[in-house]
Amino acid sequence: MAVLLPLSAPKRYLGVVLVAVIILHYFLTIVNDDYSRISSFSNIGEQLRTGEQYDELISLDNNLRSFPNVTKANATFVLLARNSDLPGVVNSIQSVEDRFNRIHNYSWVLLNEEPFTDDFKERVTVLTRASISFGLIPREHWFQPDWIDEERARQGRQKMMAQRIIYGGSVSYRNMCRFNSGFFFQHELLQQYRYYWRIEPDVKFFCDLDYDPFLYMQEHEKVYSFTISLFEWEPTIPTLWQTTKGGFLSWVTPTQLSPAVSFIDFIAEYPQYVENHNAMDFLSNDGGKSYNLCHFWSNFEIADMDFWRTEAYTAYFNYLEQKGGFYYERWGDAPVHSIAAALFARRDQIHFFRDIGYRHDPFQHCPSGEQWTKGRCSCDPTDTFDYTANSCLKKFEKLFA
Numbered sequence: 001m002a003v004l005l006p007l008s009a010p011k012r013y014l015g016v017v018l019v020a021v022i023i024l025h026y027f028l029t030i031v032n033d034d035y036s037r038i039s040s041f042s043n044i045g046e047q048l049r050t051g052e053q054y055d056e057l058i059s060l061d062n063n064l065r066s067f068p069n070v071t072k073a074n075a076t077f078v079l080l081a082r083n084s085d086l087p088g089v090v091n092s093i094q095s096v097e098d099r100f101n102r103i104h105n106y107s108w109v110l111l112n113e114e115p116f117t118d119d120f121k122e123r124v125t126v127l128t129r130a131s132i133s134f135g136l137i138p139r140e141h142w143f144q145p146d147w148i149d150e151e152r153a154r155q156g157r158q159k160m161m162a163q164r165i166i167y168g169g170s171v172s173y174r175n176m177c178r179f180n181s182g183f184f185f186q187h188e189l190l191q192q193y194r195y196y197w198r199i200e201p202d203v204k205f206f207c208d209l210d211y212d213p214f215l216y217m218q219e220h221e222k223v224y225s226f227t228i229s230l231f232e233w234e235p236t237i238p239t240l241w242q243t244t245k246g247g248f249l250s251w252v253t254p255t256q257l258s259p260a261v262s263f264i265d266f267i268a269e270y271p272q273y274v275e276n277h278n279a280m281d282f283l284s285n286d287g288g289k290s291y292n293l294c295h296f297w298s299n300f301e302i303a304d305m306d307f308w309r310t311e312a313y314t315a316y317f318n319y320l321e322q323k324g325g326f327y328y329e330r331w332g333d334a335p336v337h338s339i340a341a342a343l344f345a346r347r348d349q350i351h352f353f354r355d356i357g358y359r360h361d362p363f364q365h366c367p368s369g370e371q372w373t374k375g376r377c378s379c380d381p382t383d384t385f386d387y388t389a390n391s392c393l394k395k396f397e398k399l400f401a
């Protein structure tokens with residue numbers, strides 16, 4: 001009472017009203033279930049969380065608004081994986097979603113020659129708001145064809161194992177390289193799409209991207225892109241260049257990069273497929289006589305599937321396929337894609353994404369300067385493959401010098 005006594009009349013009334021409200025609240029909590037649920041502390045907490053989500057949506061929306069062009073490209077992510085690749089797949093998808101796709105919501109297509117397990121699908125689906133499809137690869141697109149001479153293939157594998165070539169003894173690795181070279185873009189789940197971004201398990205994207213690289217490809221008529229380029233292991237492709245070139249051909253054109261006479265074989269049969277403004281000088285230091293082993297590292301690719309679906313690439317892949325080199329040797333999809341892009345596309349249709357920070361063990365590309373700051377990149381800008389001894393980036397840049 002000693003405390004209440006000094007209070008003025010209005011304050012006393014306020015106190016009385018407060019006490020009345022508290023009593024009414026407890027009364028309603030007891031007699032009315034709905035009131036009890038709505039006014040509970042947990043529900044109020046939930047309302048606050050919804051408020052946070054709303055703030056996040058507003059900020060996403062503002063981000064989208066700041067893009068010069070909010071149209072989406074006809075594009076998807078493509079990820080080939082085994083069920084056992086799950087942890088690495090989760091890492092990669094999380095990285096892509098965090099740095100780019102949580103805003104753009106491009107769909108995902110995951111492919112496997114075996115059905116994905118329910119556990120795999122559940123763990124992956126939870127990572128994105130975009131649509132995800134899980135596809136089964138047709139047998140004939142994956143396994144070693146019957147017409148391959150298995151004895152010759154076995155000898156090839158043994159020779160490579162003796163040379164300690166990575167995956168030298170693996171048939172499944174060869175299936176994968178052949179599939180990525182000539183079949184993935186034929187999968188029914190990819191028919192509706194034009195552009196794709198290839199993702200592998202356990203890759204990392206270091207930087208935010210404040211624009212849409214698919215739209216960049218489309219608006220600049222690019223057909224193929226890369227972040228890392230390097231030299232191939234020669235023993236995996238001893239006859240690939242010979243198969244591509246081989247015969248004696250004269251392919252003189254006014255704008256040609258290479259000498260007037262070249263020793264190009266597939267091309268001897270199909271000279272019409274070679275683009276005049278090609279990137280032969282990225283592949284060869286002697287105008288096409290020999291392959292310098294430079295290729296784009298295909299575990300990262302943003303590219304135009306309509307390019308792989310052209311008559312030129314179809315003819316090239318079929319030509320390679322009937323030579324059996326995917327199994328007698330260990331032709332990789334990286335040199336196959338690179339040779340095709342360099343010869344059948346204009347050199348300015350190949351793009352180096354300097355601003356995409358990317359790692360696939362053991363190499364990484366890290367942007368620098370303003371691109372590094374703007375992208376809030378988490379990589380060390382001095383740790384980048386770009387101009388190291390095994391990189392072919394300098395050769396690529398020389399095409400445009």
Ligand SMILES: Nc1nc2c(ncn2[C@@H]2O[C@H](COP(=O)(O)OP(=O)(O)OP(=O)(O)O)[C@@H](O)[C@H]2O)c(=O)[nH]1
Binds near residue numbers: 079114199299
């Ligand atoms: N479904 C399926 N996917 C495969 C198989 N072999 C490889 N892959 C996938 O094909 C892609 C390339 O295979 P990797 O094993 O990463 O080959 P790599 O990048 O040359 O070599 P490392 O990454 O250094 O092992 C990855 O997305 C793999 O998950 C296979 O037998 N089945």
Ligand SMILES: [Mg+2]
Binds near residue numbers: 200201299360
């Ligand atoms: Mg890999």
